[in-house]
Amino acid sequence: MWLSAAGVAFGQMIAIDDTGIVDEDGMIVIDVQSNDLNIGGGVMTTSLFTLPPNGTVELLDADSILYIPNLNYNGIDTFTYNVCNGEEPIPACNTALVIISVLPQPDAPIAFDDTATLNAGDEILINVQLNDINFDAEVLITSIISAPVNGTAVIEGDLDIRYTPDYGFFGVDSLQYAVCNSGFTDFCDTAAVRIEINQINFFYPEAEPDDYEFDAGNVEVLDVLANDSDGDGDNLQVTELIAGLMINTVQLEDGVVSYNASSLALDSFYYVVCDSSSPVYCDTALVRVRVRDMDILDSFSPNNDGINDFYSIDGLTAYPDFTFRVYSRWGQLVYSTNDAFFQWDGSTNQSGPLPTGQLTDGTYFYILELTPGTAPLTGSIVIKR
Known part of the structure; x- marks a missing residue:
């Protein structure tokens, strides 16, 4: 071993601590050998000794170390390295500390949907x-x-x-x-x-009164919703019938209202209409029904010309106990039936002191009793051949 004048052994390796400054989330390359002393020469080599607790280091070449702080870390971080010379037969080595000051920088926030x-x-x-x-x-x-x-x-x-x-x-x-x-x-x-x-319900449905007029003897489907409305545009449905007079039969099936006009009457009932939203809103309206007299002809021409050869009355199927009778001007009964589908050809169907076969042209009078115990319908029939 050779000694220098300063008392330092020739061939000795002296590593001197280093410092560095880097911004948060940045990186820095430090030439750690730039201030180290290699007494006696020889090729210097660097190796990592201890790692930094708050970052990562990578040896780039013989004298440079790359330092990267952990994401968003700021403060002081340290690590150590060894440096050796090429002295033979045993290289001289030494260890030094590297102190890194990581300066705080503003970080962009992370926004999530x-x-x-x-x-x-x-x-x-x-x-x-x-x-x-x-x-x-x-x-x-x-x-x-x-x-x-x-x-x-x-x-x-x-x-x-x-x-x-x-x-x-x-x-x-x-x-x-x-x-x-x-x-x-x-x-x-x-x-x-x-x-x-x-979606919620803003508006109640608005049910408007309905008026209908029918001939007796028919079953009618009532479109009571035709004039109703809903401010939300919701679907409407009839959910309930409430009795008014309700002389005749009214039925509700799958939201469809049907009315059996079996008796002459001024009839009425109520219906409830509801919308399809939540909460469910409803409204009620009155239905008035007038059942008219049956459409009974006042003449026919039984001359076999194919036009008005037979006399009949529609709608009698609704009255199973009806009786239809025709009388001459002298009060003689000339025709009687309780067949709802009768087709009268102007002949008598009565026995007794009456001419058989076709009745003569003229005016005859009928009595139509739809239901026993109720007031009959009456009028005249003209036979004209």
Whole structure:
């Protein structure tokens, strides 16, 4: 071993501590050999000795080390390295400390998409920052960068967005917002808010009174909903019948109202109509029905010309106990039947002191008793061949 004048052994390797400064989330290359002393020469080589607790290091070449701090870390970090010379037969080595100052820098927040649900006609306050990440613990400023299509959105404070859907709208709406570090407008992130608006019932259905007029003996289907309406455009359905006079039979089946005009009457009943939304709203209306006298002909011409050769009355099937009688002007019974489908050809079907076969032309008088015990229908029939 040779000694220098300063008392340092010739061939000795002296590693001197290093320092470095790097920004948060940056990187730095440190030439750790630049200040080390290689007494006596020889090729110097570097190796890592201990690793930094708050970053990573990589040996790039014989004298350079790359340091990268952990994401979002700032503060002091350290590691050590060994440096050796090429002294023979045994290289001289030494260890030194590297101190890295990681300077804090503003970090962009991370914004995550949000969802919100409300009923049509309501409004909602959405804390869009609730699931966002603020690395620097600074105040984040929220701003709307894409407005909703079917509603309005306004910022309240720094955190919240108040959303109000358009009147009557239901379905899906959306908006986009940005969150930025206060004072560092370049450090921002954006996210979307999906807003689901549930349909609700705004309006009651409006049931309007109905008036009908029918001939006796028919069963009629009543379209009572034809003049009803619903402000929401909901489907309407008859759900219940309520008795009024209800002289004749009224039926409700699968929302269809049918009326059996079996008796002459001024009749009435009520129906309940409901919409299809939630909550269900209903309304009630009155139905008035006038059952007219049966359409009874006052003449026919049984001359076999194919036109009005037979006399009949429609609608008698509704009156199983009816009786139809025809009398001459002298009060003689000339024809009688209780067949609802009778076809009278102008002949008598009675026995006794009457001419058989075809009755003579002239005026005859009928009595139609639809139901025993009720007032009969009466009138005249002219036979003209």
